[in-house]
Amino acid sequence: MKKTILFILALSLCFSTAAVAASAKVTIKYKDGYYFGYTKNKLPHGKGTRVWERTLRYDGDWVNGQRQGQGYLLFATSLEAGEIISEYTGQWKNDTFHGKGELSDSGYQLEKFGGSHYINYDEVDYMYISDDTYNGEFKNGQREGSGKYNFLLTNDETNVTTQVTYQGEWKKGFMDGKGTLTRIVNEKTEKYVGGFIKGLKHGKGTETLSNKSAKTTKTCQVVYKNGKKMSATSCK
Known part of the structure; x- marks a missing residue:
């Protein structure tokens, strides 16, 4: 009986040791960096960190060599003009952003900035420092679903700051569907509530222009087509 018990204990110890060995963290070296964490079939699997050359690092979940689950990049x-430093924290699927997450960028933008699906305003010829954050849903690496986007742009020459906020629907990385876009420059505020298509105001909406210093506010019912204002009625 004692021999049987000792045999079972020894066998349990062997399995326990094997399990620890199998789940131990390892380092895998690549030409462009390394991985440190858990593996399965010699591939990243479980919790781990992958570091690439320059500023590129992922900490989080892996499944069969792909980023999947929750992670930080x-x-x-x-x-x-320099570099844009970006951070993403959230859900992953098939090695890309998918699900809910937060993506933020900061740094210098190109000298020619504007006309993008982010703010849809005229191009300017100055250097800009930007800081923006998107918090919401992603699909296959792109903003898609519901999300809030905050954009802060500072003109390096005039020191004028433009603040842009969008809350609403997204499709394939663009503002698309129903949403609210607010732009604040100094004491002037422009707010549009209505439809969007591929990042442009499109369809019926309400537009409010206010000036804090002049203490004036004007609200109109507007119609846009591919970013161009077609009409403004019922202004008050």
């Missing part, structure tokens, strides 16, 4: 994009 830090990366940099090189531009003529």
